[in-house]
Amino acid sequence: MPDATDxxxxxxxxxxxxxxxxxxxxxxxxISDPDVRQAFTFFEQQLLTAPRTRSEIxxxxxxxxxxxxxxxxxxxxxxxxxxxxxxxxxxTLDRYGLSASGAPLVSGxxxxxxxxxxxxxxxxxxxxxxLFSSGYGGNLGALQGMMRKGDVIAMDExxxxxxxxxxxxxxxxxxxxxxxxxxxxxAQLEKHRDRRILVVLEGVYxxxxxxxxxxxxxxxxxxxxxxxxxxxAHSTLMFGENGRGVAEHFGMEDRIGVSYGxxxxxxxxxxxxxxANARLINYLKGYSSAWNFSCSPSxxxxxxxxxxxxxATRDSTLRDRLWTNTEYFRSRLDSMGLDTGDCExxxxxxIIGPSGEKLxxxxxxxxxxxxxxxxxxxxxxxxHRRRFRISMSSQLEEEDMDRALNIIEDVIxxxxx
Amino acid sequence: xxxxxVIEVIKRNIVENLDDVEADSIDPTKSMKEYGANxxxxxxxxxxxxxxxxxxxxxxxxxxxxxxxxLADKFMEYINKG
Numbered sequence: 001m002p003d004a005t006d007x008x009x010x011x012x013x014x015x016x017x018x019x020x021x022x023x024x025x026x027x028x029x030x031i032s033d034p035d036v037r038q039a040f041t042f043f044e045q046q047l048l049t050a051p052r053t054r055s056e057i058x059x060x061x062x063x064x065x066x067x068x069x070x071x072x073x074x075x076x077x078x079x080x081x082x083x084x085x086x087x088x089x090x091x092t093l094d095r096y097g098l099s100a101s102g103a104p105l106v107s108g109x110x111x112x113x114x115x116x117x118x119x120x121x122x123x124x125x126x127x128x129x130x131l132f133s134s135g136y137g138g139n140l141g142a143l144q145g146m147m148r149k150g151d152v153i154a155m156d157e158x159x160x161x162x163x164x165x166x167x168x169x170x171x172x173x174x175x176x177x178x179x180x181x182x183x184x185x186x187a188q189l190e191k192h193r194d195r196r197i198l199v200v201l202e203g204v205y206x207x208x209x210x211x212x213x214x215x216x217x218x219x220x221x222x223x224x225x226x227x228x229x230x231x232x233a234h235s236t237l238m239f240g241e242n243g244r245g246v247a248e249h250f251g252m253e254d255r256i257g258v259s260y261g262x263x264x265x266x267x268x269x270x271x272x273x274x275x276a277n278a279r280l281i282n283y284l285k286g287y288s289s290a291w292n293f294s295c296s297p298s299x300x301x302x303x304x305x306x307x308x309x310x311x312a313t314r315d316s317t318l319r320d321r322l323w324t325n326t327e328y329f330r331s332r333l334d335s336m337g338l339d340t341g342d343c344e345x346x347x348x349x350x351i352i353g354p355s356g357e358k359l360x361x362x363x364x365x366x367x368x369x370x371x372x373x374x375x376x377x378x379x380x381x382x383x384h385r386r387r388f389r390i391s392m393s394s395q396l397e398e399e400d401m402d403r404a405l406n407i408i409e410d411v412i413x414x415x416x417x
Numbered sequence: 418x419x420x421x422x423v424i425e426v427i428k429r430n431i432v433e434n435l436d437d438v439e440a441d442s443i444d445p446t447k448s449m450k451e452y453g454a455n456x457x458x459x460x461x462x463x464x465x466x467x468x469x470x471x472x473x474x475x476x477x478x479x480x481x482x483x484x485x486x487x488l489a490d491k492f493m494e495y496i497n498k499g
Contacts, residue, residue, distance in 0.1 A: 016468055
């Protein structure tokens with residue numbers, strides 16, 4: 001019979017405990033297993049300082065305070081601690097306070113929210129923009145607001161949970177196509193020719209760091225009269241000559257119906273947004289519940305984000321630095337013979353393989369050496385492709401990268417050899 | 418419990434979870450995908466079937482199975498282990 005480490009969070013979704021206030025009985029038994037508890041220590045690891053590339057954690061492994069090189073936080077452009085961004089956030093906090101204290105339709109719309117939305121729409125070259133208080137809520141609210149029972153949402157099989165949940169909430173039929181496979185997308189859409197169809201793609205897939213095959217997939221979507229929705233959570237401010245994302249990178253922005261982004265990754269704040277034509281944005285204000293029924297984003301965050309957009313787009317310094325760092329780090333990993341999959345972005349998977357034991361042993365050893373690199377286990381990734389996910393940052397100095405690479409070599413490469 | 422009975426349990430849960438599928442039309446040599454199931458539907462069918470059969474199999478062991486018949490064989494393996 002399987003032991004506790006063969007199970008994962010994928011196995012306890014169905015709860016048949018007669019007491020609805022309790023989790024499943026077998027889940028409680030599972031999480032008390034010593035090996036499972038050890039793996040769970042990597043969850044909710046506390047950071048004691050800002051998520052800079054040099055930070056400090058209170059280690060869950062041994063309760064020690066430990067200085068670390070941070071390759072896990074997705075502060076890709078370092079904007080969450082950029083001095084100009086922080087100054088703008090402070091000034092906004094003093095003037096507007098901490099909370100918007102209202103939903104956007106009623107009293108939560110400040111001049112700040114209007115300004116950020118206008119600047120984002122201009123940046124993405126769309127008519128208008130809707131701001132959401134969370135990134136998850138952005139995809140949830142947009143898809144729920146746009147699509148209805150009887151419609152079809154076609155998603156890549158590696159879509160983010162927020163996309164899947166938004167599709168579920170909409171009541172539309174969910175159709176998954178094989179990752180980045182235009183032929184499979186066509187085969188799936190062929191079954192639903194008479195429906196209203198939305199094809200949802202991601203600019204950069206967050207567990208693999210590869211790009212969507214936008215030219216080929218968009219051709220299929222067009223052939224079936226489907227709208228295109230692209231999630232540029234991991235690509236906005238980084239890809240394309242002007243940082244507008246993967247759609248700009250491929251020169252295809254005019255073929256995108258809805259462009260989604262988060263405000264927590266390259267932007268360094270929190271929240272989400274979509275840019276689209278003015279008619280759709282107007283309609284969604286009445287029907288996108290995650291927008292309509294949430295308090296508007298916190299004013300100091302919005303003030304910081306307006307400045308973050310300005311800093312990231314006034315020249316290409318930050319993204320150039322990110323790509324220089326990514327190229328350096330990636331080439332060193334490749335020269336060590338490590339498996340980085342089909343990575344094409346600043347998200348670099350370091351694939352370990354099927355062994356959960358190795359994954360957590362490496363994670364423990366690297367953290368104790370001062371490298372904060374979190375393990376990504378099944379079911380977040382396939383069981384035979386367990387991995388670490390490296391988030392590169394423009395803030396990394398060569399010295400930090402060399403230290404991190406030395407630790408990776410000592411812990412992973414030497415164990416392999 | 419026989420394999421035929423296990424297949425009946427799976428078929429019943431497919432019918433309950435998918436639109437426009439009738440039990441008699443389900444061919445066990447085919448994948449649930451051919452009846453319009455997406456990955457979330459399959460998880461639901463497998464979870465509810467396992468609950469009914471009182472077995473618990475790690476999802477990681479089910480990932481490579483190709484059709485309903487192979488799923489029934491895997492279920493039988495665990496039923497026979499008691």
